[in-house]
Amino acid sequence: MDTFASLLHGFAIALTPYNLMWASVGVIMGTAIGVLPGIGPALTVALLLPVTFQLDPTSAFIMFAGIYYGAVYGGSTTAILLNTPGESASIVTALDGHAMARTGRAGAALATAAIGSFVAGTIGTLALTFVAPFMVKVALRFGPAEYFALMVLALVTVTAVLGSSLIRGLISLMAGLMLGLVGIDIQTGQTRFTFGVPELLDGIDIVVVAVGLFAVGETIYVATRARYETEELYKIRGSLWMTPVEWARSWKPWLRGAFIGFPLGALPAGGSEIPTFLSYLTEKRLAKNPEEFGKGAIEGVAGPEAANNASAAGVLAPMLALGLPTSATAAVMLAALQQYGLQPGPQLFQNNPELVWGMIASLYIGNVMLLVLNLPLVGIWVKLLSIPRPWLYAGILVFASLGTYTLNNNVVDLVILWVIGLAGFGMRVYEIPVAPCIVALILGPMAEQHFRRALMIAQGDPSVFFTHPLSAAILAIAALLLFVPMVLRLRQRQKMAVA
Amino acid sequence: MKSLRAYRIGGQVIALATVAAGIAVVAATSQINVSPVYAAAGPQLFPYLIGGATILIGLIAMVEAFRGTLAPDGELELDLLPAGIMAGGLLLQIFTIEPLGWVPSTTALFMAGAMAFGKRNLLLDFVVGLTLSITTLLVFDRWLGLRLPFGNLFFG
Numbered sequence: 001m002d003t004f005a006s007l008l009h010g011f012a013i014a015l016t017p018y019n020l021m022w023a024s025v026g027v028i029m030g031t032a033i034g035v036l037p038g039i040g041p042a043l044t045v046a047l048l049l050p051v052t053f054q055l056d057p058t059s060a061f062i063m064f065a066g067i068y069y070g071a072v073y074g075g076s077t078t079a080i081l082l083n084t085p086g087e088s089a090s091i092v093t094a095l096d097g098h099a100m101a102r103t104g105r106a107g108a109a110l111a112t113a114a115i116g117s118f119v120a121g122t123i124g125t126l127a128l129t130f131v132a133p134f135m136v137k138v139a140l141r142f143g144p145a146e147y148f149a150l151m152v153l154a155l156v157t158v159t160a161v162l163g164s165s166l167i168r169g170l171i172s173l174m175a176g177l178m179l180g181l182v183g184i185d186i187q188t189g190q191t192r193f194t195f196g197v198p199e200l201l202d203g204i205d206i207v208v209v210a211v212g213l214f215a216v217g218e219t220i221y222v223a224t225r226a227r228y229e230t231e232e233l234y235k236i237r238g239s240l241w242m243t244p245v246e247w248a249r250s251w252k253p254w255l256r257g258a259f260i261g262f263p264l265g266a267l268p269a270g271g272s273e274i275p276t277f278l279s280y281l282t283e284k285r286l287a288k289n290p291e292e293f294g295k296g297a298i299e300g301v302a303g304p305e306a307a308n309n310a311s312a313a314g315v316l317a318p319m320l321a322l323g324l325p326t327s328a329t330a331a332v333m334l335a336a337l338q339q340y341g342l343q344p345g346p347q348l349f350q351n352n353p354e355l356v357w358g359m360i361a362s363l364y365i366g367n368v369m370l371l372v373l374n375l376p377l378v379g380i381w382v383k384l385l386s387i388p389r390p391w392l393y394a395g396i397l398v399f400a401s402l403g404t405y406t407l408n409n410n411v412v413d414l415v416i417l418w419v420i421g422l423a424g425f426g427m428r429v430y431e432i433p434v435a436p437c438i439v440a441l442i443l444g445p446m447a448e449q450h451f452r453r454a455l456m457i458a459q460g461d462p463s464v465f466f467t468h469p470l471s472a473a474i475l476a477i478a479a480l481l482l483f484v485p486m487v488l489r490l491r492q493r494q495k496m497a498v499a
Numbered sequence: 500m501k502s503l504r505a506y507r508i509g510g511q512v513i514a515l516a517t518v519a520a521g522i523a524v525v526a527a528t529s530q531i532n533v534s535p536v537y538a539a540a541g542p543q544l545f546p547y548l549i550g551g552a553t554i555l556i557g558l559i560a561m562v563e564a565f566r567g568t569l570a571p572d573g574e575l576e577l578d579l580l581p582a583g584i585m586a587g588g589l590l591l592q593i594f595t596i597e598p599l600g601w602v603p604s605t606t607a608l609f610m611a612g613a614m615a616f617g618k619r620n621l622l623l624d625f626v627v628g629l630t631l632s633i634t635t636l637l638v639f640d641r642w643l644g645l646r647l648p649f650g651n652l653f654f655g
Contacts (some may be wrong), residue, residue, distance in 0.1 A: 050645050083534060167560050167569070171517055174553040178524055180548065185542040192542060193527055216589070223581035223615040391627060394612025397585070398605055398628075401592060402635055405646040414593045421589065430513060431571055448545045 003133055010357025014062055014365055022059045023362050026066025027369045028377075029477055033399075034074025035381045036392065038222060039080055040090075041312070042328040043214035044071035046207045047399050050406040057340045058358050064333060065362040066369070069121060071329075073370050076131045076305055077112045077381050078195060080106060089308045092276040092287065096293060096300030098286025104224035108242045111306040113252045114375055115242075119251075120258035120306035121367040124313025127164045127262045128320075128382050135321035137344045143453035145465050149320075151447040154268040154318075154326055156478040159427075161438045166486060176440025179204050183445075187452060199267075199412040205333040206441050208404050210328065212417045213434045215400040217424020219393045224425075226389070227274050249301040253283050264307075265314025268326045274368055279307035313363065319354055320344050323446075328438040503570070510569035514560035521553030581615035588612060597623075600650025605632035 013019065017384065029051070033044045048067050052060040073087075079090035080097035093113065100109040142150075159169035180194045183203030194200040213423055260282065261275040283303040284293045293300050317325040323345035325331040337344055342352065374381075387395075404417045425435060458464035464474045528546040563569045588611020595604040609628030610621065640647040 031655065040636060053645065098557050165563075165568075167556065169621060170556045171513070172559060174517065174521070174556055177549045178553065181524070181546050188542050190531060190542040192531060192546065193524075216585075220582045220585050220610070223585055223612075224577040224579060224614075226581065226616050229574050279597055348573065390613040390616035391609075393616065394624075395630070395631060397589070397612045397632055398609055398635065400537070401596075401605065402639065402647075405596065406639070406647065409646055409648075411593055411597060414589070414596065418586070418589050418593060422586060426509075426513065429571060429577065430510065430577065432513075443547075444549075452544070477539065481616045 006133075006353055006357045008360035009354065010359075011364075013354055014057060014361035016181060019059055019123065019362070019367070020356070022055065022063045023365055024369055024373070027061035027070040027366050027373060028066075030067035030070025031074040031077075031370070031374060031377075031381065032070075032384060033072030035077050035384055036074075036396065038214075038218040038393075039396065040067060040075055040214065040329075042210055043069035044074070045329060045336065046210040046397040047215070047403045049207055049332075050338075050403050051064045051408075052336070054264040056434050057342060058355055060340065061337070061355055061359040062337065065359050066366040068312065068316075068333065069117075069309070069366045069370055072309055073117055074113070074381070076117070076383065077378070080109045080113065080301070082385055088313075089273060089276050089304075091273075092280045092304040093301055094309070096282070096295070096297050097389040098297070098447050099294065099296035100301065101115075101474025107294065107495040108246050108298065108369060109301050110378055111227045111242045111375065112246065112302045114371060115288045116250065116254040116257065117300045117309040117462055118308040118367055118371040120261060121313060121370070122364065123255075123258040124262045124265075124310035125360065125363045125367065128313045128317050128363070129311075131266060131317045132356075132360070133322040133349065134376050135317060136349045139346045140361065141466070142322075142470070143237065144450040144457065144473070145444045145468045148447055148450040148454055149266070149471040149478070150322065150324060151450065151477040152242050152276065153481075154324055155440060155443055155447070155472050156482050157268045160482050160485060168430070169436050172427070172432050172434065172436040173440045175331060176437035177444040178207075179243050179437070180441045180444035181208060186445075186449060196251075197412065199408070201409055202408075203323075203445075204223070204416060204441070205407055205413065206332060206438065207407055207422055208416050209441055210332050210438055211285060212420030213424035215396055216417060216421025217426075217428050219396050219429040220421065220425040222389075222393060223248065246298050251300050253299045253303035254306040255280070256282060256286075256312040257303040257308075257372060260303075261307035261310030261312075262314040264413045265326075265443050266317040267314075267322065274363070275307040275311040279303040284339040285493060316363075320359075321346070321349065325439055328435040331442045332486070342459055345427045360456075378383065399416075411485070437480075506570035507564070507567055509562065510564040510567075513527030513571065514557055514564040516557075518554055521550045521555075521557055524550030524553060526640055558565070581617075582617040584611055588615070597648050598650060601630045601647040602629070603650070605635070627641055 006401055013046055014023065029048055031046060031366060033039055034041060044068055052063050055063065056436045075090045076093045076097070079094035080101055083098040085092050093426060097109045097113065100106060103430065155173060159173045160166055163282055186189050191201060228325060260279050264275040264278070274355065280300055280303060283299040284290050287297065287299050315327050315330050318326055319330040319334060323334065323343055325334045334344060342355065400417065404413050407413055424434065455462065456465055524546055528543050528550060531543055537611065554649055560569060564597040588608045591611065592604045592608045595607065606628040610624045636647055639645045
């Protein structure tokens, strides 16, 4: 079969000592930074980007694979031990995981997270292996109109499906879209919104925005809250292994989590909150003792962790196959790949298969490495978390400025970082979500290109988006996702006003 | 410490800023020269759409801000001094990174970051910061080949 042959070829590339070394560097650095509180996978990938600049694209992709999975895993360690989830997907893990840590069973929580991540990661990567080429086949029939519709859908789902309020998501979305306008318009060569600053000709780098919003914004926020929130770090007491009972209670949630996680991650459903929450609710419904949930039920860690890792694999499917990022992390990775002059999508599968398959093969390898390396290394991660908070966050600022400055070696990026960092702080205070901004920053310009190309092919006829059945269908779904919740909420408000 | 009222004002500022940004985008777009060939789907189309949508969303946000629903729920206590210290540290780095180089500017940044959390042991912070900046210089500049600035004043 074509897919197997490609995958084997990918393994041949990934299993060279050189690439294996980079894969392990990626896994270790990804976990180390993912473990740091407040730093999620998107920021981890963004911060570690400069490290990959020296590598050729294949090895860089492979290192990304390691960083990605490592960061996802690191976040769960923090959630269990420190109760400060590094990203929204770990919130659910923190619920029962931290409860387990408080009762002295941190080791079991970490173990079930690690093994569950491995199982789900393998299943997810397997699914990716088959789903991605299938998506490519479908995408080959897509024209610019369909791509545009798909991007609108992705933007709508990232904005409307998560978060507390639609208006906050929309503010974030608009901010990202506006930032994306800065730079040279590809189709006409016209400069837009550069205000005479030559460094802005290339546009605003997504890495700077990601680092500013996530790292700087978060760090400032934590500093302003430092007086009011103390940390509780739970040392690992007891063994790192699970009892047979715990194994028995974990394996089904692992599988269920994986099968919930991958499809939801692959759909433009905006990342990993939904799969993890869904998995938690599912496990609670199916458990023999649902009252235990919230107090340290191991199923509440096993399921969501598996769902998290499987959805991480799922997110890669549209990203690699269509060039469509459905989460902030995917957006940063897409930007990283674009910096190599590579555009993920069907063309990449056809023209540079060794890149894509090398990366997918590395996902399997990274997965194994995570299991092998992380359980013994857990002691080191705990030491990392014990670094006094002031130094930890000061160090984060240092790495943020390092990553930002070395992108283009100019100070303007640091200025942008500063402005966006302050904006990020404000967003954190007002609970304005960050993901829509990041995804819009990269999808906005892409969507615009497809829109204009579609119009040009249709010779200026805007109905082309609705006469193409696929495009019309996708746009209809997007509209539903946007307007139905609004209508429902309005109805609720009316009902409450009457009652 | 912030009062609930301060948050409401902040929310109104955000909404106002959104509207203002939308207006700015529309205004700046009208300045872009377009050759008539691309009139239908030129470089102005999306900026106008985005600017217009932003104005609309900003107006809706203003409604919510005045209703008070845009502010964070409950009492969120924030100590703003640390934010100022950190912002100051970052600014300092912006101004000193090229004249003075990576090590001094980053050490200062590190110290500002630590100070923002209330630690007062400046000497220890200095030592740790210096070590970190030198280590990152060696690892990233020497070993990994990224170019970190050495300081125009000294080596320029």
